[in-house]
Amino acid sequence: MTKHRIYTMSVTKVYPHYVTKAEKKGRTKTEVDEIIRWLTGYSQEELGAQLEKQTNFESFFAEAPQLNPARVLIKGVVCGVRVEDVEEPTMQNIRYLDKLIDELAKGKAMEKILRK
Numbered sequence: 001m002t003k004h005r006i007y008t009m010s011v012t013k014v015y016p017h018y019v020t021k022a023e024k025k026g027r028t029k030t031e032v033d034e035i036i037r038w039l040t041g042y043s044q045e046e047l048g049a050q051l052e053k054q055t056n057f058e059s060f061f062a063e064a065p066q067l068n069p070a071r072v073l074i075k076g077v078v079c080g081v082r083v084e085d086v087e088e089p090t091m092q093n094i095r096y097l098d099k100l101i102d103e104l105a106k107g108k109a110m111e112k113i114l115r116k
Contacts (some may be wrong), residue, residue: 007058018101025105035100043064061093070115
């Protein structure tokens with residue numbers, strides 16, 4: 001089976017789109033970073049290093065210090081796909097991230113986005 005091309009795409013290429021999507025709706029880069037750190041367990045410095053070395057999505061999630069166990073509480077549809085039904089773990093984590101950024105752009109409170 002061939003891997004989806006998103007696996008080999010650099011997080012650095014997509015990251016500015018996450019930030020732009022958030023900022024267009026009055027949210028901030030800091031909030032985008034907080035979401036990514038919450039999901040992956042990266043510190044701000046580690047996140048910066050991953051972006052700097054242009055890590056691909058597959059490695060980004062494989063090397064994540066501590067994927068948040070509460071990520072299974074993320075439900076809903078993103079890009080026409082129900083995130084809780086995605087079976088492949090890396091793709092599911094990518095969809096979780098997409099869903100969290102969507103929630104941020106839709107004005108949801110950070111406490112709810114971070115499932116607190």
